[in-house]
Amino acid sequence: MIPVIESIGIVGAGQMGCGIAHVSALAGYKVQIYDVSQDRIETALATINGNLARQVSGGKLTDESRTAALSLISGSADVNDLAPMDLVIEAATEDESVKRRIYAQVCPVLKPDAMLATNTSSLSITRLASATDRPERFMGIHFMNPVPVMKLVELVRGIATGEPTFSAAKQYVAKLDKTATVAEDFPAFIVNRILLPMINEAIYTLYEGVGSVEAIDTAMKLGANHPMGPLQLADFIGLDTCLSIMQVLYDGLADSKYRPCPLLVKYVEAGWLGRKSGRGFYDYRGETPVPTR
Template sequence: MGITTVGIVGAGTMGNGIAQACAVKGLNVVMVDVSDAAVAKGVNTVSGSLERLLKKEKITAADKDAALARILGSTHYDDLKGAQLVIEAATENHALKVQILQQLDTILAPEVIVATNTSSISITKLAAVTRRADRFIGMHFFNPVPMMALVEIIRGLQTSDATHDAVHAMAIALGKTPITVKNNPGFVVNRILVPMINEAFFVLAEGLATADDIDAGMKLGCNQPIGPLALADMIGLDVCLAVMDVYVAEFADSKYRPCPLLKEMVAAGRLGRKTGQGVYKY
């Protein structure tokens, strides 16, 4: 089954980024969210991103117009019926994802592949709530999606070879570099990355150094392009906390306990760039 139309549930940061990555490669996109305002914001974000590429002369005006024309924004799940692949890119919340996946099951044809962009939730568990477990897979993009080359392809216990191969091939068609990983909390990248970010919050909370110096130390000493605290602000502190909570629940190991400072900042609504303040002000 060739993939020519991709459905995306969620027009937020990840959803609209995936929409852009697909549209610029010639795929038709249906991007669904719960409100007209959310959909409009997602489409406008794609337009702004493409405009920046146009100003840098990385695309032409015709490229921009063609990509935007391929994206249909909608609040109706029925508009996803023509897609061969639907990617769930909603908030990192298990109950919400289950609700979305079960709703998709009532709408999509049996042969349609459904992927989740989860960064930590079990693919096997999510597959089990669907009626297409063999055609369910994890497709974890990284933020910002249009710029980041990596896609983690995560197989659940039930995922078929055909589903894996189709999604793997699509990632390559998008110009991404896919890696195949086993289902496990956090998969590969976030299993390593988010505990490091959590440890940076412990270092900050203990007053060992300022946020600027912590980030400078990791950039200059470990050759990281961005420090862990600034990266947390980019990812979203709420997302980082949600991932650590998954680790605590799944591994039952105290080494994954979330830093109290991280929890407090999330409780205060200081989630990073998306709220204008996290570790840093924006």
């Protein structure tokens, strides 16, 4: 029997957690956001409110829908508030040790039949599932960033994921008015297996002096009809996340073509992580972004 999902718990009040809460509430689900910091909860609720208001002003949403969605979202720094949730989605940083610590904390408070999912963009679902008390009710539900805009969700089963869990996840994604694509449990799945090596190659192109930041991004926008250049996109994703995914590909597939570019490593070591830190391949601290190379 397919589990009925009426409430969604979200672990992590960052950009992805906010986006998942936003689309889930708009689809009529009761949403509970959990984060260790109450300040981050308050910031997340304000961000979701602002994003919904922007959709209203853009004519994509009625004010009644915005108010109804906000009424369905709560936030808390108490993990026990996840206890009644039917599906809990972990949307923490792309670090396996962090995710494992979260599961050790969250699993004991969940209902026995609650489903648990991860929004990981690259890590093994089977391995993460083994760190939980419910591998048959665990799977990957990978949203694209920004969640309210992007239509695709990757669904990834671990070796132990049960058919009812997979069917319930498909129904949830359909109710969000998103398109699900099914990926096998291999490093970085489909989208990032293709996208991140392209970004890494763009960074190598910069590193080797083939072109400047501006030249590379202009070439791909106008020469390949990409909506944004690969270096601009890397800054949007976060260079630490790009490095993490490339490392997962390199370690998991043992192929030198996935070796992270040394320049990417250097930028991350400098704390130049892209938009979120104010500097990456572009400097965002002024009126308009300026290439840093």
